[in-house]
Amino acid sequence: MDKKEVRVRFAPSPTGDLHVGNIRTALFDWAYARHTGGTFIFRIEDTDRERVTDEYIQAAIDTLKWLGLTWDEGPEVGGPNGPYLQSQRLDLYATWAAKFLEQKDAYKCYCSADELEAVREAQRAANQAPGYNGNCRDLSADQIVKFEAEGRKPVIRMRMPDGGTTFTDLIRGEVSFDHNFVPDFVLVRGDGSPLYTLAVAVDDVLMKVTHVLRGEDLLSSTPRQIRVYQAMGVKPEDYPVFAHLPFVMGQDNTKLSKRNGEVSIAWYRQAGYLPEAICNYLALLGWSPGDDLENISMKELTELFTVERVHSSPARFDMKKLEAINGDKIRALTIDEFMTWALPFLTQAGVISGTPEELALVKQALPIIQERITTLAEIPPMLKFLFVKEFAVDADSLPKISDSQSKEVLKVSYEQLQSLGDWTHESIEGVLRAALIDGMALKPRIAFGAVRIAVTGSHISPPLFESMQLLGRDKSLARIKASL
RNA sequence: GGUCCCGUCGUCUAGUGGCCUAGGACUCUGGCUUCUCAAGCCAGCUACGCGGGUUCGAAUCCCGUCGGGACUACCA
Known part of the structure; x- marks a missing residue:
């Protein structure tokens, strides 16, 4: 545009948690600065000290950092044009x-x-x-x-x-x-x-x-x-x-608010959304790369972002699409990355305490749930069965294994599994298929459904045989026996 | 009320006069696959707010109209 160095600022007035609209602005400010090789300045507009509190200022700083929108001048990092709090x-x-x-x-x-x-x-x-x-x-x-x-x-x-x-x-x-x-x-x-x-x-x-x-x-x-x-x-x-x-609005075409979609970025963070997913989705609100590209990384965003491609018309915030993108981002994670994101959710939910044994098991279990979740918050309930001390079948699933046919399936399964040599998901599957599908002429969904409930406690679970392998022979057999 | 901004599928968008019988994504519906749930694959539904122009030709340009939003503070 011109030879002058580009200097862009994001200057919120933190009268509450930073919300979706604020962050979309911050994201564009940041992307533009990075795209042009310019400077991104973060300034706090706290001239209204009756409404802006230190807690909100700190929360704003944390949120920006969490999202990866790093600034070149501003709070904490300083800079030649400070201070960066208007109250100073x-x-x-x-x-x-x-x-x-x-x-x-x-x-x-x-x-x-x-x-x-x-x-x-x-x-x-x-x-x-x-x-x-x-x-x-x-x-x-x-x-x-x-x-x-x-x-x-x-x-x-x-x-x-x-x-x-x-x-x-x-x-x-x-x-x-x-x-x-x-x-x-x-x-x-x-x-x-x-x-x-x-x-x-x-x-x-x-x-x-x-x-x-x-x-x-x-x-x-x-x-x-x-x-x-x-x-x-x-x-x-x-x-x-x-x-x-342009604005980011709620579903009903009014300003985004608690009533029609969560607004606080802090909420999305604890609900299990990845910063990359939030940024990717928000980038698509009022801007697009131009072709059919949608799933982009932060790096690609900085490469592709231009103000010329920003829309002038407002956009509606769509949680469903955010979820879809979040699922895509989760599936694209390496196991180590996924592990890093998953652990805090598992410990906070009380599913694990963090012992080396637990961590090793989590790492083995993550691959089988990675493509089944859209938010990180879904991890604890999905892996709970592997760690729970006192196992019990979910109340709503219990009736499904109380009938005589289910009892028979579980009985046969127990007998066959008991004599199984190596406890791998292939061998478990082989034995159960032979006994239940071939032997009892049952439909897979019926037969395996009963075992699933007995072992994982729910009719919805990660793949059954892999789950049993991870759970181990003793616990798997004990649970089946307990439900007989 | 006034000023300003905005108007393509339900939603986000592609589209800058002919490539548009309007493309992609999300949602939704149906199907395939299948040990549940997912994921994946295939198919389908649905849009240029309306009315005039300009032009051989308009989603694209002009005018009007209708609709939506923002602002109208010793808030930001």
């Missing part, structure tokens, strides 16, 4: 606000919240566009003295000049706003703390951000941001390039 940059904002005041780009506004609300109320009633009416734009010295004497705490408000703002959005093309619909806006609160409108622009300039990829909800605040650049004396050719990403 307050003096910077104050300095610029004072300068704007001095330049008459901004002015003190003494209107109270109640007065402003009354104005808006009247505007709404009169069917006019609600917005600041410019009441304090040109206060006389006397009026200021009077307000000050009343003890009013002024906010600092930016003066929007007549005219309009036009800028080129990388995704939407040329976008224009008439300043008649962009009222003078507040930069600094009555208590002296900065607002997003001030901090975001100051930081983007000071951090030399070249590309602002962010949510579409910020599109209409862009003229205000550009206004601050002007007041800071930034030349138009040095403004960052904007690209407003």
Whole structure:
């Protein structure tokens, strides 16, 4: 695009756990930085300290790390343009606000919240566009003295000049706003703390951000941001390039929320989704590589990602497709990788405590369940039968082996298996097939079904003969005997 | 209400005037395979919001219309 080094930032305001929408933005920011060989900056927008907490900030950092979206400048790693928490940059904002005041780009506004609300109320009633009416734009010295004497705490408000703002959005093309619909806006609160409108622009300039990829909800605040650049004396050719990403919405076409799909990335993490799957799926929301390629790695994403290919229309979040991709990613894991992901789920579920024997058994068992699960959370219930101390058949499966035919199947199985020489899944299968299918003329699903329930406790299990081999001769036989 | 953005199968998307009787993926349905569940394979259903133009020709360009969303804070 140009020879200037690309600098992109992800700047969330952690008022809660990072959610699907945030992360999709972070992912695109990251992918763009990596694609261009630029710098990825992570900045925390915590000017609203009533809503942003340290816990949420830490959670945001953890989530980004877990997803593999590493940053070049930001919390923990630092960088030449820090600090990267807006709450630690307050003096910077104050300095610029004072300068704007001095330049008459901004002015003190003494209107109270109640007065402003009354104005808006009247505007709404009169069917006019609600917005600041410019009441304090040109206060006389006397009026200021009077307000000050009343003890009013002024906010600092930016003066929007007549005219309009036009800028080129990388995704939407040329976008224009008439300043008649962009009222003078507040930069600094009555208590002296900065607002997003001030901090975001100051930081983007000071951090030399070249590309602002962010949510579409910020599109209409862009003229205000550009206004601050002007007041800071930034030349138009040095403004960052904007690209407003389309929304990620819930199933019912409303904003994604608890009601129509989980939003918190932390939830997906503990539900057993792989970071690569989440990123792969999210990358497909509002962007596509162009051909029929869909299952891509993080590396491929950075190679293929361009802003030009980002959509301008919103996308609906589809859990089913995420599940499908997650299953694909799990199946593509090597056993060692799969092991690494599986262990925490098994220990947390209390299925294993982590002894070397258990680990060895898990490693042997993982291959037979790898293609049967879509999330890691499905592992514990599926392997539980191998480790459980006090075995019992599931209540809903018990009736299925209580009939006389099942009893007969189990009896024959027990007798045949007892004299089996080598305990391998091939030999187990051979013996049972001969005795039950050939000998008793039963359908495989009927015959093996009974054994399955007796041995694994459920009518749904990993492949029976492999399961029996892993369980071992003693336990397998004991369970069959117990169900006779 | 105003301003701005958006509009291809149920969903995510391919498509930038002829290769489109619109392709892929997920879902769903049916089938094959099969020791359960999966996985895999095959088949099927279903879309260019609507109306006008421009053009020999439009999903692709223009206008209108309808619909959806965002913003309209001393939130971000």
